[in-house]
Amino acid sequence: MTTAPSRRRGKIRALLSLGMLLGISQVGTLAAWTDSATVSGGGFSSGTLDVAVGDAAADQLTGPGGSWTHASLSLDGALPGESVARTVTVGNAGSVPLALDASATIPDGALASTDGSGLLLTVSVGGEPVNTGTAATGDRHGVCSGGVSVLVDAPLSSAETSLGIDGVRLSPEEETSLCVSIGLSPAAPNSMQGASTTVAISVEAKQ
Known part of the structure; x- marks a missing residue:
């Protein structure tokens, strides 16, 4: 009487065990x-790296390279000791900060000297030009008032003369002014009479 139920329970256990094995196999094959x-x-x-130069913010040379004539930075019929002072505005027309450097030369060599007997250059950063005297009286005198003096009575020649502004940095849309004074040395010799020349100021911008 007791053997039949015992067999059924054994079969049920066997089926349940088989179901568990199938379940484990299915979990192992799921996609990740x-x-x-x-x-x-x-x-x-x-x-863009672009330095702008001129005598005012509204009158500046912009764009890569080029040249600009500062017509009022001139002195006709100068006598020894006479000079003229003018403002040169330098700005950053580019989109990146820049460092300035500048130099001056006399390309053709006339009125040039290395001993201080020709044209002399004075520069100040942020200075204001003050001009007195007249050509008729032969006592024209241009000086730079205030600012930071970076160069005083430096002889100009065909070799480059640094303006002494290296290290001045400008952010985009920022500008600075240079007071530039150029005059004929009081020691100019007779041989310089009747000579004429131009002074070229080269402004360079670096990153």
């Missing part, structure tokens, strides 16, 4: 979920 994402850059562009 994945995901991915892409980071895109916001874009890249190059900056």
Whole structure:
């Protein structure tokens, strides 16, 4: 009487065991979920390095390279000891900060000297030009008032003479003014009579 139920329980246990084995096999074959994402850059562009020069912010040479004539930075029929002072405005018309450097030369060599007997150059950063006297009286005198003096009575020649402004930095849209005084040395010899020349001021911008 007791053997039949015992067999049934054994079969049920066997089936239950088989079901557990099938369940474990199915879990092992499930696909793993994945995901991915892409980071895109916001874009890249190059900056511009552009130094602007002129006698006022509204009258400046901009764009790469070029030359600009400062018509009022001149002295006709100068006598020994006479000079003229003018403002040169230098600005940053680019999009990146820049450092300034500048030099002056007399390209053709006339009225040039290395001993201080020709044209002399004086420069101050932020100074104001003050001009007195007249050509008729032969006592024209241009000086730089205030500012930071960086060069005093430096002889001009065909070699480059540094204006002494290296290290001055300008942010974009920032500008500075240079007071430039050029005059004929009081020691100018007779041989310099009747000579004429031009002075070239080269302004260089660096990163």
